[in-house]
Amino acid sequence: ANxxxxxxxxxxxxxxxxxxxxxxxxxxxxxxxxxxLANMxxxxxxxxxxxxxxxxxxxxxxxxxxxxxxxxxxANxxxxx
Numbered sequence: 001a002n003x004x005x006x007x008x009x010x011x012x013x014x015x016x017x018x019x020x021x022x023x024x025x026x027x028x029x030x031x032x033x034x035x036x037l038a039n040m041x042x043x044x045x046x047x048x049x050x051x052x053x054x055x056x057x058x059x060x061x062x063x064x065x066x067x068x069x070x071x072x073x074x075a076n077x078x079x080x081x
Contacts, residue, residue: 001036004043018049026057037061038073041080055081 004021007014025032025040032040041058044051062069062077069077 001032001040001043004047005039008043008046013047015049018044018047019051022049022051022054026053029057029061032061034062034065034068034070034073037065038069038076038080042076045080 004018007017021040022044029037037058041055041062044054058077059081066074
């Protein structure tokens, strides 16, 4: 999550990096906290990366932990979708 966020924040387009994260992250969603999920969703949307399986995994993880999200995390996640 931090790597994707840093690259997106810096405006560095690294398609291979995002694809690698998108392929690896869905099986690890249970290990991300609410901030990590929000940051990752924001980073992918900011970078213009569209990997439907990745977004579906993030959506499932967010729904299952919605009560853990603060207002900013919810806003960032909603914006990403």
